[in-house]
Amino acid sequence: MRVWNLKAQTILAFFLVLGIGMLLLNAVSMQLWKRQALSADLDHGRSLLAAMARNLPAVGGAERFSTEVEQIVQSDAAVVCVAAANAQGKIINISGGCEHFTKALEGALANAVHSGAANSRLLSPPPGNDSNLQNNVLLVAQPFRSPDGSRGGVAMVRSTEPIDGQLWENEKIILVYILANAVVLAVVGFFRMVKLVVRPLERLAEQADTYSLRHDFLPFSGRVGNEFGRLSSSLNRMIAQLEEDRGALMQKVDSLRLANEELDRNRREMVRAEKMASIGRLAAGLAHEIGNPLGVVQGYLDLLGQGEVTSDERKEFARRAEQEVTRVGRLIRQLLDYARPVEGAPAPLRVRELLADCLELFRQGKVDGHIEFSFISEADEDLVLADGDGLRQIFVNCLMNAVDAIGPLPKGRILARCFNEQEGDRRYVRVVIEDNGPGIAQEHLESVFEPFFTTKEPGSGTGLGLAVSCSLVEKWGGRMWAESGRGEEGRGAAIWISLPLAPSASGGDSPSDNGMAA
Known part of the structure; x- marks a missing residue:
């Protein structure tokens, strides 16, 4: 079906292109023929005017003028009316039928008498239905000199309807030939196009679809x-x-x-x-x-x-x-x-409960007896999509690093805070784990999340804890960064964890433990 549509469109396009081209050629040819016909008719009109001028008397003679007009009309049916002017260009004789062209005749005769040269132009048909003229008329005027030496001018109004009628008859014959030629050439061109272009392209497309x-x-x-x-x-x-x-x-x-x-x-x-x-x-x-x-x-x-x-x-x-x-x-x-092994599938879980559980593990385990663990929860919503075992490992890693940083201090404090934050059109739950240790050097803040980077003594750490934690947080659509209050009294390093809230997160199911401390 697609091939036949292509062929039908091809032959239709050929037919339209050939038809339009032939019609344009015909229009140009008809204009040239019409111009030639008007030129021939103009020459014929001038010949009639010259013959009429030779027979006109020098003075008077309305009856003689009427006789000459009747002879001209009888010899040529295209003549509408005739007029003559004296040496001053004033009309002295005019035949019937010129009522609508009097002004144009006066101007043409005056121009011919004074310039001594013939002139012609096309006039529009008279308005209204009181005239049988439907097409343009041809006005011809030229000067004359009679045998007795007198001067004057004669003019004639000729109808172009015979020319237009003859051209239309020829036009109908030409249109029939154009139609026949367009059909024949379109069919021939179609089959040639199918043979030379369409079929090869079809084979190209077929082999391109199943090439080998x-x-x-x-x-x-x-x-x-x-x-x-x-x-x-x-x-x-x-x-x-x-x-x-x-x-x-x-x-x-x-x-x-x-x-x-x-x-x-x-x-x-x-x-x-x-x-x-x-x-x-x-x-x-x-x-x-x-x-x-x-x-x-x-x-x-x-x-x-x-x-x-x-x-x-x-x-x-x-x-x-x-x-x-x-x-x-x-x-x-x-x-x-x-x-338990990490890499579980992300599932909705409560950050506050998991963080509190990890803090309880450190409190009960007495990792270091001189360290005080505190937890403040200000988050109204804390439901996130994450792996519980992975998030527990992140919290333990951060707490363990804080414990190691506080080690030599006589009195250590570790504070974990949980709160909500708006970023753009999404809400996040943020966890920050702070200690009062010596902090992190500014030049190391960007490096603490790189694998195998550690500031601990050899054998005291692998340098993988924060790198693994950051990788897991980013996997869940969050981010992780470090800050240092080094030089600020009573404050050391702070590790920030930001996770997007789950789409179904609403107000926290459990009440906030604002200000809860160990």
Whole structure:
């Protein structure tokens, strides 16, 4: 169907182009023919006026003038009226039918008498329906000198209707020939165009849709040297180059895919290594903290074994021992939650609850007994899309760095704040973890998130904690940066974490713990 539409459009275009061209040629030709016909009619009118002038008497003779006019009208039906003027250019005789052309005749006769030269021009038909003239008329005027020596001028108004009628008859014959020629030439041109252009292009399109490099892409057998043959050869070379480039691109894509997989594996190993280091340090602190509750439980068990203990005392000892065991279980459960593998799928979670849980882990673990942990929550909305294990690792890494920075100080303070912030058309929840340590040097602020960068003593850190944390935050659509209050009394480094709120986030489900401190 598409091919037939193309062919129909082709033959229609040929027909229209040929028809328009022939009509333009015909219009130009008709104008030339009309000009030639008017020139011949003008010469004929001048001949009639010259014959009439030779027979006009020098003086008077209205009857003689009328006789001459009648003879002219009888000899030529195109004559509308005739007029004559004296040597001063004033009309002395005028025939009937010239009522509408009197002014034009006066001007033409006066010009002919005074200049001694003939003149002519086309006049519009008279207005109204009182005249049979529908087309333009030709006014011819020329001077004369009679045999007796008198001078004057004669003029004639001629109708162009006979010329227009003859031209229209010829025009109808020409239009028939134009139509026939346009049809014949369009059909012939169509078949030639189909043979030379349409069919080769169809074969080109068909082979381009299902090209194969096993065969030459040359649909113009026997016409290799023409334009379409050269086009086919160019397409062959282009397709071969495209196939070669496609193969090279596929190799690059495969190599990039393997490289991305390797980078992903390395990143997971980095996260795992950093987490294991943090777990070791947390476990060392928890081991000492768990020993105290176990000692208390052992003491209560010894008291329960004594016979002089009353029933109420037994219940109280059992209750306290149960509290200590519950405390140990909670510490172990928190450590196991943190030790779970990262890379879970992002899911809605509450930032405040997770941050408070991590702070509780450090408080209970007594990582360093001289450090005070505080938490202030000012966030009305804290629901984000993130991986809970990954976000817990980020918080633990930041808290661990703060603990290491405070290490030598006699009294350390770590403050975690959570609040909302508007950026453009989105709302964010921001977490900042501050310490009162020595801070970060200004030249290191941009480097602390680079892999393997650390200011700790050799063997004290891997330099991967903040790099892994920043990578995870950016993966969830947030950002992470560091600030330093070095030189400001009572304030050290601050690590900022900004995460976009989940689309379904509304007012916080749980009340804000404004001002909550350890």
